[in-house]
Amino acid sequence: DGGITQSPKYLFRKEGQNVTLSCEQNLNHDAMYWYRQDPGQGLRLIYYSQIVNDFQKGDIAEGYSVSREKKESFPLTVTSAQKNPTAFYLCASTGRDPTNTGELFFGEGSRLTVL
């Protein structure tokens, strides 16, 4: 079945460590996105990529990095520079649609806890 797979589902890290969250999709979608969700907050865009080897910062990119070497994959690294990294991270994708009215397909998320 087509979909988006995020891993790991749960992750614990110590302060000062970098961690990488994986996001893989087999939907043949061009665009991929990373969102952060905090309790009682809306989804906030971290980074997005509309094509391989290209990506742009979203609203809260500081302390994060991404790469897009393959169409299927869009890993997110949470660096030690991110001051408050404990959160639920959602990866999403969308296909090339001339109207592109905004429907996103989401993965099941990765919950990062910094100890």
Added chain:
Amino acid sequence: EDKVVQSPLSLVVHEGDTVTLNCSYEVTNFRSLLWYKQEKKAPTFLFMLTSSGIEKKSGRLSSILDKKELFSILNITATQTGDSAVYLCAVTPLPGGSEKLVFGKGTKLTVNP
């Protein structure tokens, strides 16, 4: 600044009740409004609305958009415990596409048996 406000933030009802969730927005140029249901992890798509006054319906769920008053409602009739979830509203402004989506904080619906 583009903004989406959902109300109420939290709602508890009994099975069989009808609920109405609200979403108001302020965007410079409106393109579409989307509703998602987030049960535990992955938000799943419910509706996309682009035109005023046209009701979208799926089973017991329905939604309508008012572009003049800048809001949308999501109705759920004969609620079931499986409807318990966070319902997210998001707006796509122009220009741009999905990268411009602005999300509300969500309404947490709890349906008790």
